[in-house]
Amino acid sequence: MYHYMTVASTSQRKPKGRYHHGDLREALIEAALAEVASNGPEAVSFSALARQLEVSQAAPYRHFADCDMLLAAAATRAFADFNAHLQAVVARRRKGSDLARMAHAYVAFGLRHTGTYRLMYASRHLADAPIDSPLHQAAEAGFLYFMSLLDVGEAGAERGEKRRARVAIKLLAGLHGVVMMAEQGLLPPRVQKVTMAELVDDLVRDAETAMEQTA
Template identity: 40%
Template sequence: MTKNSNGKTSARAGYHHGDLRRTLVRIAREEIAQSGAHAVSLASLARLAGVSQPAPYRHFADRDALLEAVTTEGFDEFSATLAAAASAGEAGGALKAMALAYVAFGEANVELYRLMFASHVVPKAGSGSALEAAAVGAFNRLREALSATTPADRVDDEAHLVWAQLHGLVMLKADGHIKRPLSQLVEVSSLFNRG
C-alpha cells in the first residue's frame, strides 16, 4: 500500500488481480468510516485501488451493488459480534451482553452503522439476497436471546422494542445528543437486566 498525494491509501503497489473485489470493499469501508457513504464512488475507489476506472464494474454493477456488499459484510460482522457476546454472557445475562456489544459496535462504526440502519440499502435489497439474510440473521440473534426469558408469543414484539431502544441510543450518540458512553446507559437500564 502507498499513500497518494492527498494522504489516502492506494493499493497500486500491492494490487493483485484476484482480489480486486475484496480490495474495493475494504477501501470503500475506509472511505465510509472517514467521510460517510455519500462520498463513495466507483471512480474514486478505482483511483485509490490503483486500477482503471472501468475495473470495479467487473465486480459491481454500480455504486448501489458495492454499498450492498459493504452493508452485507457489516451485518455479518455485527451478527458475529452479537453471537459472541451472547455466548460469553452469564446465564440470563445474554441480553445485556448483546446490548453492550450492540452499542459498542454502533459507537465504533458510526458511518457503517448509518449505512446499515439509516439508508436505502437494506430496504432496496432483493428478497433472498445475501444482504437480507445477513440483516435478518442479526435480528434473529436478538430473538434467540429473548426467547430464554420471554413468552414465545411476545418474542418478536420484545425484540423490536429492544432493537428500537438500542438503535435510538446509537443514533442519538452519533448525532451528539448523548455525550456519555452508551454502555453506562445499558448498565442501568431495566430493559436489558432480565433474568
C-alpha cells in the same frame, strides 16, 4: 463498567492501497468498507476506488453495476462481521446476561464505527434490497440471533415467538435510538458515558421484564 466512545468512527479495516491480486470484487468491497468506516457511505465512489486500487475507471463495473450495488455488498459483509462480533462478545460471558452483553456491544459498535453503522442501519440500501437478497438475509440473521437471547419462559411456542419478536424490535429500536441520538449530538448534556450504560441496562431490563410477562 461498560465504556462507550463518542468520537468519530474508526476504521475496522486498513485501506488496501495498491491492488496486487486477482480478486478485484473482494478488493472493492474491502476498500469500500474502509472508506465507509473513515468517511461514511456517501464518500464512496467508483472513480476514487479505482485510483486507490490502480485499476481502470471501467474495472469496477465488471463486478458491480453501480456504486449502490457495491455499497449493498459492503453492507452485507458489515452485517455478517457485526453478527460474528456480537456472538463472540456474548460467548465471552464476562458480565451480565447474554442479552445485556449483546446490547452493550451493539451500542458500543454503533458509537465507535459510526460510518459502518450508518451504512447498515441508516441508509437506504437495506430498504431498497429485495427481501430475498443476501443483504436482507444477513440483517435477518442478526435479528434472529437477538431474538434467541430472549427467554420465552413457560409461554407456548407460538405465543412466545410472537412476543419475542415484538420485544426484540422494541429493544432494537431503543438501542438504535441511543446510537443515532448520540452520534447526532442529541442526547442531553447530562447523559455521560456511565449514564448511557445505565440507559442500555434499563432497556435490557424492560425487555426481560416484558418476556417474563409471557409466562
